Amino acid sequence: MLCTPILSTTHTHIFSLSQIRVKPDHSGVVTDGVKHSMNPFCEIAVEEAVKLKEKKLIKEVVAVSCGPTQVQETIRTALAMGADRGIHVEVSGKDYETLGPLQVSKIMAALAKKEEAQLVILGKQAIDDDCNQTGQMTAALLDWPQGTFASEVAIEGDKMKVVREIDGGLETIQISMPAVITADLRLNTPRYATLPNIMKAKKKKIANVKPADLGVDLTSRIQILSVNDPPQRQAGVKVETVDDLVAKLKETGRI
């Protein structure tokens, strides 16, 4: 049985799913005034961390988020779910616009070392950019084993058993700790924070850290050329017979 701190990232502070509009200059989407909330896969990650703590398999849960001041709300939600303390890595303005998996994983790796964490749990991907890279990159930077797309996680001594959802079905692996886990949909059902826990969350500490303090360079290797709406859906064409269908498909160069 290990009693160890664990980092759980809530770094993905995503925009609400409705009414996304592309900026007029096509450099990105409008984020001002759009409601932000915790990435659903990160909620599942926080829930798993809290569950492990309740089973007394780990000692402390630290919730981490990278971004402007707004992300503190997301960290507080994690605290209300049962995390012990939070770390807010301040990234704002231009740096935040270009913040991607590589930068976040560098930050997470630095924090994992600094906090002497034994386990880093993240959501498998953010539902705004769908990168599915941060967990894997973090593990690589730390040279730690990784259990990604986890639908079941068990700590057995100093090893972890992870059931992964893969294309062919379910794969069970055993990895040694320290390790990085990314949470998939069926890992658990996140709890609603109870009203008393929301009250208690107010008293829990959120530390402020700058990426420079961690020795992380935020320069992006990627330049966004343009962001565009998907093309408007065109009307379909009806045909009478299968032969007509094949002819039409050939005509439009589809086959």
Place this chain on the structure above:
Amino acid sequence: MAALFKARKVLGLAMGCSKRCLTQLAELPEIHQMLRQTCRDFADRELAPIAGKLDKEHAFPAKQVRELGEMGVMAVEVPEELGGAGLDYLAYSLAMEEVSRGCASTGVVVSVNNSLYIGPILKFGSEEQKKQWITPFTTGEKVGCFALSEPGNGSDAGAASTTARQEGDEWVLNGTKAWITNSWDASATVVFATTDKSLKHKGISAFLVPMPHPGLSLGKKEDKLGIRASSTANIILEDCRVPQGNLLGQRGMGFKIAMQTLDCGRIGIASQALGIAQAALDCAADYAHKRIAFGAPIGKMQAIQFKLADMAVALESARLLTWKAALLKDAKKPFSKATAMAKLAASEAATFISHQSIQVLGGMGYVTDMPAERHYRDARITEIYEGTSEIQRLVIANQVLKEYQP
């Protein structure tokens, strides 16, 4: 001269508590914002999707009530030592509004448990009574109800004809209570009965009765216009015996207990009305964006815009009155006038807004495919129970006249 002085005195009293209250009215404190968001998430994900089905099937939302219990919503004001959330009435009002926005029936179940059942026991019960009758009702596993109205008297609460006589170390209750919310799903009730009819309202006492219990039976479930997932029925008491220790407060205190309980209950119902109104406004505003008529979304038309504006103003005014009432109660200041105003404003806003919401939706508002017709049906009861709009007007007028007493 004396009248002017008295009026100024009252104004001073009102201003004194306003500094802190006003900032909170403008923007909620962080904890309350988080709480509101949590309840909203729960309502959006767990209540709104099933509200229509619960309404059609008249089905009690047992699973959701248990989950709300786990969150602490079934006992918001109850101290943590007794199993509650240990929060204030503003928190309760916010939780009630969000729950009711998802499902008005679930809202009334929460409200009756919090304000009408737990409320009087928390205020007037002994430590022993609180442990026995409150703690098991904080988890959502059990709910309570409040039996004041009778077939012969609703607004005229002082004319209670249910009797309680002492026999040895027991109380024996006889009579019929009407319109009792939660009755078919409750595990206990606070019953008001008279021990001496000649004393009129001063002869009424309050009793705690477990359910089920020998001598207590339930009438048929009423088939209501709205809030159909909550049960409403008569409670019939025929030589129903309870131990001495089940008297709540002192003998003859019943009417006072009932009136003070309803004062607080009004904040709960006002919040329920706000939730229904908000849901109806959301429905109408969303439709105004999407429905095209005469070549443009109907939201571009002044007739619709004026409706939406009137609806928004009615809702926001009622909400501020409700928050003010909650803040006054939390600050332990006199709050009877404020709660009566809140309940009156919110319930009339709910019926107005849900009515206009159907109008904005046109034909779609009249069919069950859209929730507008359910909001309309759910809203109507808020002007009636826990003090009719007419009673609220009397309470308010009474307070207003007192302020100008020469």
